Amino acid sequence: MSVDQLPAEEAAPSRRYDGVLRYYELAKRAEWKVGDLQWGEIPPIPEARGSAEKLARRRDVWRSVITQQLQADAFAVEMAAQLFQLAPHHEAKLYYSTMVQDESRHVEAWLKLVEQAGGTAEQDPHLDALARMFLDLDTLEEKVFLMQVFFERLIIPRFRLIARSSRGTVLEDLCNRLTIDDGIHHGAGMAYERVLLEDADRKTKQQLITVANQMMPIFVQHALWRPQVRARIAAAMESRDAQRLREDLDDGIRLASLLGLDVSELRLPV
Ligand SMILES: [Fe+2]
Numbered sequence: 001m002s003v004d005q006l007p008a009e010e011a012a013p014s015r016r017y018d019g020v021l022r023y024y025e026l027a028k029r030a031e032w033k034v035g036d037l038q039w040g041e042i043p044p045i046p047e048a049r050g051s052a053e054k055l056a057r058r059r060d061v062w063r064s065v066i067t068q069q070l071q072a073d074a075f076a077v078e079m080a081a082q083l084f085q086l087a088p089h090h091e092a093k094l095y096y097s098t099m100v101q102d103e104s105r106h107v108e109a110w111l112k113l114v115e116q117a118g119g120t121a122e123q124d125p126h127l128d129a130l131a132r133m134f135l136d137l138d139t140l141e142e143k144v145f146l147m148q149v150f151f152e153r154l155i156i157p158r159f160r161l162i163a164r165s166s167r168g169t170v171l172e173d174l175c176n177r178l179t180i181d182d183g184i185h186h187g188a189g190m191a192y193e194r195v196l197l198e199d200a201d202r203k204t205k206q207q208l209i210t211v212a213n214q215m216m217p218i219f220v221q222h223a224l225w226r227p228q229v230r231a232r233i234a235a236a237m238e239s240r241d242a243q244r245l246r247e248d249l250d251d252g253i254r255l256a257s258l259l260g261l262d263v264s265e266l267r268l269p270v
């Protein structure tokens, strides 16, 4: 088919993906390097005072916090690569080329940090289950929805919490950078999903609600899971954690309705 036979919309330069393109430009401006972090100049993680036993216990807690973030970003690398492969639109591919780099950079930084903190700790089995589910989703719409609209948004408050309790460390600096990066990943996903859903039929939209309902109970297990070394702190924070989780899930539902989805069939597991 020659260009003049194409329907008008396809022949004219489309502005539909300008929103996604803006996030590409934003991501380029926000780009940083692992070497920008103050390695060797400030402590990698907070330094505890007290007995050798207390020091070791605190260190184990930080190793565990970092291991979970490393695990999340290792999964994000795979997910970003899938999104890059699947997205058929040029603007989205450009954007995802930056997201793949971001997630790889995050993994690199966590790997360096976990080494300085004394090595990796126990992995969260529920995060593995969540990753498997996301990676196995069938369509681009489902992947953008669960990964960028939900997951990227829901982990941002956790970076803020970690940063708040690790002032003056490389860990704090890294968490602040990740808050910005994941804010861009989320915003780009919202912009892209909005365009993808413009022409979507009822069945496609219904499918998003179905996968969200499958995802939420696993997300809850992941969010409330604590390894052995953090069991004591976890018990003390249980009700606060549950409340925070409820707020996060409510936020996810608000985002789904912003995308024009019928959220009345979303079942909150908590
Ligand atoms: Fe990341």
Ligand SMILES: [Fe+2]
Residues within 6 Å of the ligand: 076, 103, 152, 181, 182, 185
């Ligand atoms: Fe991300």
